Every structure is written in structure tokens, then in C-alpha cells.
Amino acid sequence: MRRNGIKIMAELIDLIAPLIHIMILAIITGVLGFLCAIFITILGGYGIIDFINSNSNLKNIFILIFIIAILRGVFHYIEQLSNHYIAFKLLALIRDKIFVALRKLSPAKLEGMDKGNLIALITSDIELLEVFYAHTISPIAIGILTSIIMTIFIGIFNIVLGIVAFLGYLTVGFFIPYFSSKFGKKYGMEYRENFGKLNSYFLDSLWGIKEILQFGCGEKRNKEIENKTDDLMNINKKLKNYEGIISGLTNSAILIFTLAILIISYLTAKDGDFKNIIIPVITMASSFGPVIALSNLSNNLFFTLASGERVLNLLSEKPIVEEVYNGKDLKFEGAECKNIYFDYGGEEILKDYNLNIETNKIIGIKGKSGSGKSTLLKLLMRFWDIKKGELKISNADIKEINTNSLRNMESYATQDTSIFKDTIENNIKIADYNATREEVIEACKKASLHDFIMTLPKNYDTEVGELGDTLSGGEKQRISIARSFLHKAPFILLDEPTSNLDSLNEAVILKSIKDNSENRTIILVSHRESTLNIADKIYQMKNDRAS
Ligand SMILES: Nc1ncnc2c1ncn2[C@@H]1O[C@H](COP(=O)(O)OP(=O)(O)OP(=O)(O)O)[C@@H](O)[C@H]1O
CATH class of the missing domain: 3.40.50.300 (P-loop containing nucleotide triphosphate hydrolases)
Known part of the structure; x- marks a missing residue:
């Protein structure tokens, strides 16, 4: 059964329910961590303005930057710890579910199943879901929340600047990753499937090594392994090509929106106040971090969603023979x-x-x-x-x-x-x-x-x-x-x-x-x-x- 990206994500997120409180902690500390990082730069901007105006606030600004820098580290640590705790707990849970599913499917449905593909699924596909749970869900929430806060902050200087900033975050964090993932997902699935097939072929060759040697078909199998590796490499090339395009688009969008903020704030700054020009520009340039994380995420998302889909497909596979739990317990009588x-x-x-x-x-x-x-x-x-x-x-x-x-x-x-x-x-x-x-x-x-x-x-x-x-x-x-x-x-x-x-x-x-x-x-x-x-x-x- 083919699912779209949103459905795959929704089904994977569903598994988090028992750990939701830790996810909330990860999101809150993630947002605070990013705000600390952004405001260190913004405070730096205020420091420069202070220096130019020969005010005496510089010492206080430095102390504040120092405190925020330490807090940034603490928040980042808690966020990473919570995310990885969730990820590894869920991977254990998913492995458990997979083994239960395999037990239910066996032996009838497993008789004809490609064992190498199954091994790829149990090992690398589940492992890739770590990326989803530790580096995908909370970054999305963190990206959204941080962008809203920064839109408000920039909007306080000027509502038009706020709107431009919001459009900038939306472009980098949503439009670019969304449209690019539409193209990349196909290759992501193709890569995972071909990877499974290569595993299968390798495993088959190992099991049949005696026959391969006896009948002298080592050369032929070697060639086949080379072909399969080349296929994988070609798909990977296409994916890397996409990654390059996305990265280029993202960087261009950041520059364009920062430039737009500079021009608008220059044109609209009251009395040509330097602060009202420089601070929105610094804020804009330094606040793309969480949305860039989303954009980078879409590169891995091709693989993650493909792996997620393969895992979900196996979990939803219906056994040929349903086990009976509420039936009769009998003694053998013929x-x-x-x-x-x-x-x-x-x-x-x-x-x-x-x-x-x-x-x-x-x-x-x-x-x-x-x-x-x-x-x-x-x-x-x-x-x-x-x-x-x-x-x-x-x-x-x-x-x-x-x-x-x-x-x-x-x-x-x-x-x-x-x-x-x-x-x-x-x-x-x-x-x-x-x-x-x-x-x-x-x-x-x-x-x-x-x-x-x-x-x-x-x-x-x-x-x-x-x-x-x-x-x-x-x-x-x-x-x-x-x-x-x-x-x-x-x-x-x-x-x-x-x-x-x-x-x-x-x-x-x-x-x-x-x-x-x-x-x-x-x-x-x-x-x-x-x-x-x-x-x-x-x-x-x-x-x-x-x-
Ligand atoms: N899982 C399966 N899927 C599809 N066909 C199968 C499967 N298992 C067995 N068969 C086919 O069913 C037929 C009967 O197989 P079975 O193993 O029951 O024969 P058998 O009488 O025990 O043979 P033998 O004496 O060679 O062991 C064979 O043609 C076999 O290819």
C-alpha cells in the first residue's frame, strides 16, 4: 500500500503518544535554545549601536550575552537528550512490533518473502527512523514556534517587516522542503528498495557460496553485485542532485529575504534611526537556523519516509492465517x-x-x-x-x-x-x-x-x-x-x-x-x-x- 508523506508522518507520530511529555520538553527547550542563539546576535547588534552611540550599557550587554550563551548550551543539551531518549525508546518499541508482526505472518506469508529485504528492513530501515524521531518531529514544532516568535519580534519594528519575515520563514521552512520532497520521495523509496535487493542478493550468494564455486558462476554474480551497486549509486546521484538544488534555493531565499528586510527597513525607518534598520536585518539573518534545519531535514526525509513506509507496510500486513485466542482448548482425539x-x-x-x-x-x-x-x-x-x-x-x-x-x-x-x-x-x-x-x-x-x-x-x-x-x-x-x-x-x-x-x-x-x-x-x-x-x-x- 502506498501512503503519502503526511500519512506516513501521522502514523509514525501516532507511536509517540506515551512519550508526549518528553516531546513537549524537547520542543520547549529547543525553542528556548534557538531564541538564545538568535538573541546573542541581536544583543551583539545592540552592543555595536551602543558602542557607536558611546553609551555605557556595553558591560551589561556582555554579561547578558554570557548568561544566554550558557543557557543556550543547557537548553540544547536537554533538547538533544529528550529527543534521543524518545527515538531509542521508540526504536525498541518498533523492533518489538516488527517481531510480533513477523511472528503473526509466519510461516505462510514469510515463505515467499525476500529475506535480505526483510533484514534490511529490520536493521537499517528501523535505524533510519531514529532520524525521524530525534531530528524531525521536534525540529518542525521548534521551527514553527521560533518563526512565530521572531515574526512578532520583527513585526514590532514594522508590521510590513513582520510580514516579509514570515514569508521568508515560510519559504525556507515549508515551500522549498515541501515541493522538493515531492520529487525526492520517489527516489528515496527506490533507493531503500534497491538497497534491500542488494542485501538479498548478497545474502543469497553467501548462502549459496558452495554452489557458486562448484559451478564457477562467481564472476557472473560479482558482475550482478556491481550492477546493483551502480544502480544504487545512480539513484543516490539523483538524490544528491536534488539536495544541491534545495541547498542552493534555500541560501538564495535567505539572502533575498534579508535584502528585502534591509531595503524595507531603510525606507521605512523613522527619522532614519540606525537601530530600526540594523536590528531587523540582524534578526532576520540570524533567525533562519530553525527553518534551515527543516530544509536540511527534507533531504533526509526522502530516506526516512521511505523507511517509515516500509516499516508501516510490514506492520499493517495481514497474516494469511489469523491466530485464535478465544477458541477452544482441546486434548488430541484424532x-x-x-x-x-x-x-x-x-x-x-x-x-x-x-x-x-x-x-x-x-x-x-x-x-x-x-x-x-x-x-x-x-x-x-x-x-x-x-x-x-x-x-x-x-x-x-x-x-x-x-x-x-x-x-x-x-x-x-x-x-x-x-x-x-x-x-x-x-x-x-x-x-x-x-x-x-x-x-x-x-x-x-x-x-x-x-x-x-x-x-x-x-x-x-x-x-x-x-x-x-x-x-x-x-x-x-x-x-x-x-x-x-x-x-x-x-x-x-x-x-x-x-x-x-x-x-x-x-x-x-x-x-x-x-x-x-x-x-x-x-x-x-x-x-x-x-x-x-x-x-x-x-x-x-x-x-x-x-x-
Ligand atoms: N509456499 C509455497 N508456495 C507455493 N507453492 C508451494 C509452496 N510450498 C509448496 N509448494 C508447491 O506445492 C506442491 C506440493 O508441495 P509439497 O512440499 O507438499 O510436496 P511433497 O509431496 O511433500 O513433495 P516432496 O516429496 O518432494 O517433499 C509442490 O508443487 C510445491 O512446489
Whole structure:
């Protein structure tokens, strides 16, 4: 969904509500800080006039400037502190929201999502929002308030000067950034998206480095990375071009308006009073600071708004499968698929499919590759919802069962297990965080994993590399099976649990599965006859689609 800049800002500002009091403090101290900076120059002007007129106020003016200079520092410090406090608190909150959103979207919506882009979003996009919260919102309020105060101050000398000053602030702080951001936003979004794509491609290349080396396509991928970097550079060039134009326009506007004040005050100063000429000019020239901050802000705003939009888009993404909180908590008493239809958005995978899953049985499922065996397990886990028909667990529609209750009664081991960068013990304990070391060991013995773990340098406390890089396919698979044993769920879904195992390990695991099948219902998806041998019943996938 595309939003305009104002809508993005409004949605991002909405998140500040709990920290509004700190935002007000940041704005007040920001305005006071700028007023101090402006009045130091104005007092300097009064000092010069005083000097020319040989008055004796110079000492008092210097003392005042000194006090204001110190106050300027204090106010600026409080403003920055408050803004950054807000920014970092909100970034933590947004990260939290993103992880909640990702959890809700997974696994169905994340299956096809570009992971590199997602990583760019979680890391750099959220980080860029710091600019928005710490350096965008309060500067806007500070710019508006300071400009109003200075318009009144200049207006006291002469109403026409006040109007000209106001138009000057409006031009530099609003018109120029507003119109330029309209052009730049498109490139901002393009930059963020291309940045995400480059991340993706890089990540993909890292993950597939073995294949790239084996098939000698390193050169080609290098070229592609170069092309993507060039694309990014070209967009950046366009953005920098805009920045240059905005900066030039801003500086010209400041000079034109200051010159206008000089001419008008010269023409209108009563009795040619030097003070009425010099002070408005000094005030005008020294008071553009807050609005220049707004103008500079529009340069970063291209990126910030684009990042904000990407973050908001993810937060508002609707999950394919809604979690159930106010449904039924049930004990597992069998499952049934009745005239089920399912597709992933294209070709039909399951068509009028029926299966009765009796309790305390091992049910084998076989069928051609791509016939929908894994899909059936995903539907039973409610990772996806069926399109038509009835999918019942314990005689209740699966959509009426609380997601937590469903996850507790099911244990699912897939062909490609995720291994976390943690100890072997903690990797297995994700199935049950409260399990004791003894229970973990017992599960590992059943999964034919214990002997292997005992050969590792720190046994169960050995760290496994990122994505389980340091483990073989068979070892990862046995970790997945150990998790299933530890989970102690009554309904176990095993998707090709032995595909990476040698016949010795396969035999040990199958025996463990059989020995532990009492009071459990197990669905065993496999191509291997030797694995399916332990099943009480074997079903052939009805719609034998060949992939
Ligand atoms: N997330 C997805 N989005 C789109 N299509 C998908 C998705 N997951 C699987 N498919 C497609 O659905 C079909 C069935 O896949 P599934 O993994 O269920 O088959 P399978 O019988 O388990 O195959 P195999 O024995 O090779 O593991 C395949 O054609 C696959 O490409």
C-alpha cells in the first residue's frame, strides 16, 4: 500500500503518544535554545549601536550575552537528550512490533518473502527512523514556534517587516522542503528498495557460496553485485542532485529575504534611526537556523519516509492465517480431513482429499514428489488454511482451536530443520524450555544423537555454528527428531525424518519412534519403504501430481 508523506508522518507520530511529555520538553527547550542563539546576535547588534552611540550599557550587554550563551548550551543539551531518549525508546518499541508482526505472518506469508529485504528492513530501515524521531518531529514544532516568535519580534519594528519575515520563514521552512520532497520521495523509496535487493542478493550468494564455486558462476554474480551497486549509486546521484538544488534555493531565499528586510527597513525607518534598520536585518539573518534545519531535514526525509513506509507496510500486513485466542482448548482425539481443497494461490495441490487419522496409530503417507504430502502436514499444523472442505482435530474445526492449544498437541519435524546459534542443549530445549538435562539426554538417546554429542568438545554445552553450519544433514535431522521426542505432544508429524540418515541410525530412530508410540498418534511422511515399515497403515497421496 502506498501512503503519502503526511500519512506516513501521522502514523509514525501516532507511536509517540506515551512519550508526549518528553516531546513537549524537547520542543520547549529547543525553542528556548534557538531564541538564545538568535538573541546573542541581536544583543551583539545592540552592543555595536551602543558602542557607536558611546553609551555605557556595553558591560551589561556582555554579561547578558554570557548568561544566554550558557543557557543556550543547557537548553540544547536537554533538547538533544529528550529527543534521543524518545527515538531509542521508540526504536525498541518498533523492533518489538516488527517481531510480533513477523511472528503473526509466519510461516505462510514469510515463505515467499525476500529475506535480505526483510533484514534490511529490520536493521537499517528501523535505524533510519531514529532520524525521524530525534531530528524531525521536534525540529518542525521548534521551527514553527521560533518563526512565530521572531515574526512578532520583527513585526514590532514594522508590521510590513513582520510580514516579509514570515514569508521568508515560510519559504525556507515549508515551500522549498515541501515541493522538493515531492520529487525526492520517489527516489528515496527506490533507493531503500534497491538497497534491500542488494542485501538479498548478497545474502543469497553467501548462502549459496558452495554452489557458486562448484559451478564457477562467481564472476557472473560479482558482475550482478556491481550492477546493483551502480544502480544504487545512480539513484543516490539523483538524490544528491536534488539536495544541491534545495541547498542552493534555500541560501538564495535567505539572502533575498534579508535584502528585502534591509531595503524595507531603510525606507521605512523613522527619522532614519540606525537601530530600526540594523536590528531587523540582524534578526532576520540570524533567525533562519530553525527553518534551515527543516530544509536540511527534507533531504533526509526522502530516506526516512521511505523507511517509515516500509516499516508501516510490514506492520499493517495481514497474516494469511489469523491466530485464535478465544477458541477452544482441546486434548488430541484424532483428526479428519473431509473433502479438502487447497492451493498456494496457483495450481490446486489437494483436491477433494480425505483422510481419517485415528488416535494411537502410526500412519504412513507416501506419494510422488510434489504430490502434497508436506502440504498436508502444514495444513494439520494450521500454517495455512484449507480453501474448501473440513479439517477437524478432536472433532472441532481446526480454525476454532486456540493456536496455543493446537501447537501444544502437535509436534512437527521437517526435512529442513532450523538450528540456532546456541548450545546443542538449548537447540533441543526449544521444544520444552523447562526440560531438565536428563530429559534432554533421554530425548537425544532416542534420536540416536547422544553418542555423537558426547564426542563434542563440550558435550551438550557445545555451541553450534550459525544455521547449524558445523553439523551434517543427518545430525541436524536427529536434532529435529530429539526435539519431537522432548516435546511430548500426543500428535506427531514427521516429514521425511530419516531422509539424511544411514541405515544404522534410521533403524535406531525408527525403533525409538515405535517404542514411544504408545498413546501417541504419528503421521510419517516418507519415500522410504524401510521407514514406512513401522506404520500401522499406509496411505498413498490421492492426487498424485508429479512435480
Ligand atoms: N509456499 C509455497 N508456495 C507455493 N507453492 C508451494 C509452496 N510450498 C509448496 N509448494 C508447491 O506445492 C506442491 C506440493 O508441495 P509439497 O512440499 O507438499 O510436496 P511433497 O509431496 O511433500 O513433495 P516432496 O516429496 O518432494 O517433499 C509442490 O508443487 C510445491 O512446489
